[in-house]
């Protein structure tokens with residue numbers, strides 16, 4: 607059924623049903639124009655906050671020199687209103703918030719302008735925030751980010767945070783998502799990809815997305831062999847017993863935790879369903 611003009615869509619699934627999965631920018635922007643943003647949590651991801659605070663052993667200090675006298679850089683693709691961009695900057699990272707929707711970026715800039723200037727990073731000082739407009743899978747935004755000094759000269763980020771970005775993409779985009787993460791993540795032991803894994807529910811229970819179901823083994827299936835098409839069952843789910851081939855140029859998971867706390871959407875009857883995982887390049891360069 608076609609959506610009536612000026613009417614908010616009934617659901618995200620309905621809204622995206624008729625859009626080409628590889629060209630969804632205008633569809634996202636239309637939702638932002640309609641102010642239909644049911645994914646927005648209204649604040650930062652506490653699971654990320656706690657990870658950075660309590661597992662500092664996994665990350666180099668953000669104000670350590672990352673080349674040319676720079677702080678470490680971070681990327682939040684599909685940053686929405688930018689709550690997690692601000693959180694990472696409070697931890698001392700120079701952060702790039704990327705959005706395909708220009709309207710979302712306007713809102714993110716507004717939120718940033720009104721945010722209190724805290725420093726959560728135990729003396730690291732607050733990092734710079736840069737918002738750029740573009741498609742994660744394209745190259746233009748990276749040039750803009752480089753021109754703004756929001757990414758290292760090598761075009762790589764020291765930390766990338768994915769929350770409700772992968773689950774917003776059609777499952778057919780997942781091999782490309784993993785390839786792009788591999789490309790953008792700083793090489794060797796320098797880069798960390800952090801995924802706040804949501805939603806962990808079974809697609810057979812809830813049907814199609816977005817949000818598309820993402821139990822932990824789906825991240826392993828794609829990130830260990832970026833670009834590879836992963837088999838799915840009749841519900842579009844990656845079988846739980848699927849064993850991916852770890853590629854030497856893939857990413858490897860160094861930690862997977864059940865967060866102490868997360869957004870209410872990621873808990874069921876008070877029990878946290880989300881998981882948080884940290885990844886790095888497998889091959890040292």
Ligand SMILES: C[S@@+](CC[C@H](N)C(=O)[O-])C[C@H]1O[C@@H](n2cnc3c(N)ncnc32)[C@H](O)[C@@H]1O
Nearest residue numbers: 634645684685686705706707741742769770774
């Ligand atoms: C489900 S929302 C999540 C927003 C944000 N991460 C949050 O937690 O509020 C997904 C966001 O990704 C953006 N997006 C979708 N496809 C994108 C792409 N290819 N490149 C950049 N942003 C994209 C959408 O505009 C939307 O704001």
